[in-house]
Amino acid sequence: MHLSAPLCALCALALGCTHATRSVCVLPYEVISADPRCEYLSEAIPEFLTNELSRTPMIEVQDPQEGHLRITTLRSRWALRDYSRLDTVGRQLGTDYFVLGSVTRLEGRYVLESRLFSVHSGRVVPGSAFRRTCADESDILRQVPEMAAELRHQILVRTPAAGS
Numbered sequence: 001m002h003l004s005a006p007l008c009a010l011c012a013l014a015l016g017c018t019h020a021t022r023s024v025c026v027l028p029y030e031v032i033s034a035d036p037r038c039e040y041l042s043e044a045i046p047e048f049l050t051n052e053l054s055r056t057p058m059i060e061v062q063d064p065q066e067g068h069l070r071i072t073t074l075r076s077r078w079a080l081r082d083y084s085r086l087d088t089v090g091r092q093l094g095t096d097y098f099v100l101g102s103v104t105r106l107e108g109r110y111v112l113e114s115r116l117f118s119v120h121s122g123r124v125v126p127g128s129a130f131r132r133t134c135a136d137e138s139d140i141l142r143q144v145p146e147m148a149a150e151l152r153h154q155i156l157v158r159t160p161a162a163g164s
Helices: 005-014 037-054 064-072 083-093 137-142 144-158
Strands: 022-026 059-061 097-106 109-118 130-134
Touching: 022 037, 022 144, 037 059, 037 097, 037 109, 037 137, 037 144, 059 144, 083 097, 109 137, 109 144, 130 137, 130 144, 137 144
Parallel strands: 022 059, 022 097
Antiparallel strands: 097 109, 109 130
């Protein structure tokens, strides 16, 4: 079960998570496919996800363009997996987390993957992986609220504050 944004924030407070607002930067998704239909999804998914997360009290969603511009100089097929570089960019931006993801078209189906990277720990947050196989583009976009709920839970409830 996933809680709504206000209810999740209320639960986080009730559980003693009284730390400052957490900041998140949702990066454009990596396209791991030659299918041109995946290209627009690499921008659409982060936009929908940013909108979902920005409705959450205690989560500040940073401008993804700023993060994208800084990472563009680092980006290649392997750059987003080079977490030491994400640490550097994250500290420059003053963000706590990056949402990283990919969309792949494989055998007529889409595969949507996301993960939450903690700038503080320099690692992907354990248990933050989200993976869905979808029939079409609209099915992928219908997965975004569920993905946002899982990320919200990881950010507010499961991960310690940077200063603790």
